[in-house]
Amino acid sequence: MSDQGIAFKADVSLGHRHEELSARGWTVLTADEFDDDVVGTLQQFGPIIPQFNGQTAFAITRKPGYEDLPYSQSMNGIGPHTEAPVYAPPPRYLALHCHQQATCGGGHTGLVDGYQFLALLERTEPQLHQWLVETPVEFVATAKPGEAAQRRVKEYILTPTQDGDILRFSYNQFHYGDVNPCKEDLQQSLVANSPSPLARFAVLGEAYFLEHNTPVLIPDGCLLIWDNWRMIHARSRYNDPARNLTRYWLA
Numbered sequence: 275m276s277d278q279g280i281a282f283k284a285d286v287s288l289g290h291r292h293e294e295l296s297a298r299g300w301t302v303l304t305a306d307e308f309d310d311d312v313v314g315t316l317q318q319f320g321p322i323i324p325q326f327n328g329q330t331a332f333a334i335t336r337k338p339g340y341e342d343l344p345y346s347q348s349m350n351g352i353g354p355h356t357e358a359p360v361y362a363p364p365p366r367y368l369a370l371h372c373h374q375q376a377t378c379g380g381g382h383t384g385l386v387d388g389y390q391f392l393a394l395l396e397r398t399e400p401q402l403h404q405w406l407v408e409t410p411v412e413f414v415a416t417a418k419p420g421e422a423a424q425r426r427v428k429e430y431i432l433t434p435t436q437d438g439d440i441l442r443f444s445y446n447q448f449h450y451g452d453v454n455p456c457k458e459d460l461q462q463s464l465v466a467n468s469p470s471p472l473a474r475f476a477v478l479g480e481a482y483f484l485e486h487n488t489p490v491l492i493p494d495g496c497l498l499i500w501d502n503w504r505m506i507h508a509r510s511r512y513n514d515p516a517r518n519l520t521r522y523w524l525a
């Protein structure tokens with residue numbers, strides 16, 4: 275019997291998930307497709323790399339101290355962004371393994387195709403698109419809100435590479451000057467009433483996200499993987515403290 279079990283495990287092909295990820299930018303693996311081997315399965319998509327805190331697995335669940343912040347370990351909503359824009363390059367893929375999903379009606383991971391947004395911008399706002407092509411933007415990330423350690427990088431919103439174009443977008447960065455803003459940063463938006471091209475880009479990006487995003491509520495036991503160079507993601511607010519996910523970054 276055990277031989278049959280092993281043979282079955284080896285036979286589970288993830289080819290259709292790779293295809294879905296490539297075609298649509300995101301995919302969801304069901305529990306029976308990875309049979310508790312999250313790390314081994316993710317490595318079929320790319321090597322797992324350390325995150326802001328140096329760990330390769332990061333808990334996305336409510337932790338005390340972040341109640342007023344748009345931070346992953348709060349229950350607040352988080353505006354549209356690509357993950358870790360301060361890395362060069364940012365993680366290629368992101369994965370969320372859902373142990374227990376929120377049952378309150380919130381906690382969705384919204385996803386939208388950022389390449390399509392930029393293509394639309396090129397047609398409808400050619401001057402703004404040209405500004406983006408010509409102007410690098412500084413991204414800043416405090417590792418944890420309120421801590422001193424910061425990463426900074428000056429990069430273009432869209433950076434072509436041999437392996438594909440890298441899109442960078444961060445609601446928190448554009449509005450509050452930091453990917454992980456502290457309470458003081460949140461006092462004033464750098465976007466509201468600003469005539470700058472970056473502020474206009476932020477407003478248009480948010481509107482595009484709201485209109486076109488797919489809200490995914492990852493079922494318990496399942497694994498969401500998306501292309502972080504292409505997709506913009508966000509999280510909807512939730513109030514179920516039992517929500518518990520693990521986040522992975524893949525190169």
Ligand SMILES: [Fe+2]
Pocket residue numbers: 355356357507
């Ligand atoms: Fe994120």
